[in-house]
Amino acid sequence: MAHTLEDTIALLSRTPAAFDALLHDLPEIWTSRNEGADTWSAFDVIGHLLHGERTDWMPRVKVILQHGESRTFDLFDRLGQVRETQGKSLGQLLHEFSRLRAENLGELRALHLEPEDLQRRGRHPALGVVTLSQLLATWAAHDLTHLHQISRVMAHQYWQAVGPWSAYLGVLKCDGHSSP
């Protein structure tokens, strides 16, 4: 099942503004709280997205284009956002995420990838051979998995406050959690 670069870029270009509209200046009950020990708050998730923007997606695109399957991707440091977020406000992280995303999409567009380029292959340290097409589709789906996560983490803060309505709210029953 193919995806088009246009559809992928259209989504990637909108998600930073969506996160910003949702989270900017929101009270801390929504942005700083998590789902319990060893889980992430909305703040942590934005730090993770920012770190990925710096170290994951476009660097891997370049590894595929330059080295193909011969060079395994660097491991993504899932705790990199701890360094990324130290001493910063959520507003700063959101702004930085938007800026880096715009830069990265500018670089991606400048590559003028053709459909046949999307079939080029790289090597993931755990998943093995993957295509550039799969990497780019995952970049977009990764935004969505974290929007999904943030909406769940935020709803969790109200699971008692909603009283009996919790029975109707699917978000309170979600266990579709991403890998750590």
Add this chain to the structure above:
Amino acid sequence: MAHTLEDTIALLSRTPAAFDALLHDLPEIWTSRNEGADTWSAFDVIGHLLHGERTDWMPRVKVILQHGESRTFDLFDRLGQVRETQGKSLGQLLHEFSRLRAENLGELRALHLEPEDLQRRGRHPALGVVTLSQLLATWAAHDLTHLHQISRVMAHQYWQAVGPWSAYLGVLKCDGHSSP
């Protein structure tokens, strides 16, 4: 577990802009497709939110304040968005949702509810006795359950495109679906 009216209004006032930033002018692959028979697309969900804004939340607030437990809420017509959305574009629905939400929050603020008002009770046709506090918290959590749903419906469109990365994307494993 209490919630504060300020926190609830802060969220309710931001979600329309978040949906708009995410969905406005996005290609139809993201907005018109659903998860299969008898499921909703992002377009359908925004229609549902718009319909709720018109017929559900503030009307129920008023029933509680005027009639307490003596008058059961009207049933919410979960298919009301079919009428609501006919002949309209997603852009129109998003705009109308933002406008109605702002109007409703204006009305809510004008009630100058005090903490003791939040303990007033009403009667839900299926759930029985509920409080105004629970109704207002549910209004906010309901936005989040549908943001959660939309992110899942959108990610579903790429479940094949991401290839082996599907193993890492929690959103593709979510079964935290709301009641129909």
